[in-house]
Amino acid sequence: MKLGGSFVGGCASEEIPFRWWGTTDFALEKNIALSRTLLEGAPLGHPDHYLALVDLADLLHQRFMREEDGKDLDEIITLQRAAFQLTSPGHQEHLMTLTNFADCLDKRFWKEGDMEDLVEAIPIRRAALELTPPGHQEHRTSLVRLASCLEQRFSNEGALEDLAEVINLRRVALKLTPTEHGEHFASLAKLADCLDLQYFKRGGTMSDLEEIISLQQAALACNPLSTFDQAMCRASLARCLGEKHLRQHVTPPAVDFAPPVYNSPSITDPIFPHPTFLLLASRSRSEVRPRGPAGASL
Incomplete structure (x- = not known):
């Protein structure tokens, strides 16, 4: 039995014994049933066991994206954990496998708030970073994903060691994010948020404070289209x-809280928060941004 090309590992699709084509729910359900049969015929030790695992995980993920059934996500994680355990750092699919595994653990953490998922995801993110050293095309992505996991753990547990590591990771990521990059605003704002937290939790020097202000001003200069991001950044800057x-x-100078002027002709007269929003200036942007389960931050 040869497993085919819609599998993440991928052989030629015509080698699949049978495959329902199309994007309908009916076709997806038939393909999931077929993939389960293929996995039963390729048990642990079979040369196609890895491909069968990731193919079924991929199909279940398609259904999860449509229906958001937690049972599907649980099964996906079980399958991906098994696939991850079958690949070593020298395996051609190792990086992709551990990245997919960590991504699904993140999804379940955000959905259910179970810290065990986050604890399991962090060393996998570290392994991904080791596999994508400076110069690798995925280096920046690996930095940001690990930083995000550590930020979530800091939000839940408050360990300043996590915050210090996040700052180091965010600094490196910012250097790899040119001004024209779509994530430049996020890189500036998130580093500013972390430094802001560190400054007000541990105390800092005037130069620390000036660095935070400089980053916040640079972030506002990016003119992000999100009114919420603009507002949070202005509140933190104030x-x-x-x-x-x-x-x-x-006496501190006044901060301009007027609605930002957008260059995009598709956005006119954006809604800006009521002046009472100025009360948020007494809290950091990371403290008021919507959070995931158990207080995890984005």
């Missing part, structure tokens, strides 16, 4: 400017 001038014993 608070940091207030802190700076308190340290200097002078």
Whole structure:
């Protein structure tokens, strides 16, 4: 029995004994049933066992994206864990397998808030970073994904060691994110958020505060289209400017909270928060951004 090309590992699709084509629910259900039969015929030790695992996981993931059934996600993780255990660092699919596995653990963490998923995902993210050293096309992505997991753990457990590591990872990621990159605003804002947290939790110098302000101003200069991101960044900037001038014993300058001017002709008269939103200036942007389960931050 030879497994075929819609499998993540991929041989020629015509080698599949039978495959329902199309994107209908009916075709997907038939293909899931077929994939289960193929997996039963390729048990552990069979040369096609790995391909059978990832093919069924891929099909179940398609159904999960449509229906968001937690039982599908549980089975996907079980299959991907088994596939991950079959690949070594020298395996051609090792990086893809561990990345997919960690991504699904992240999804379940956000869906259910189980810290065990996050704990399992972090060393996998570290392994992915080791497999994508500087110069690798996925290096920046691996940095950001590990930083995101550590941020989530910090949000839940408050370990300053995690926050310090996140800052180091975010600094490297920012250097790899040019101004024209679609994630440039996020790289600036998230590094500023982390430094802001560290400054107000551990205390810091004036130069630390000035770095945060500089990053926040650079982020606002990117003119992100999200009114929420604009508002959060302005609130954080106002608070940091207030802190700076308190340290200097002078009255802080006013921060412009007028609605941002957008260059896009498709966006006119954007809704901006009521002036009471200025109260958020007393809290960090990371403290008010919507969170996942158990207080995990995005």
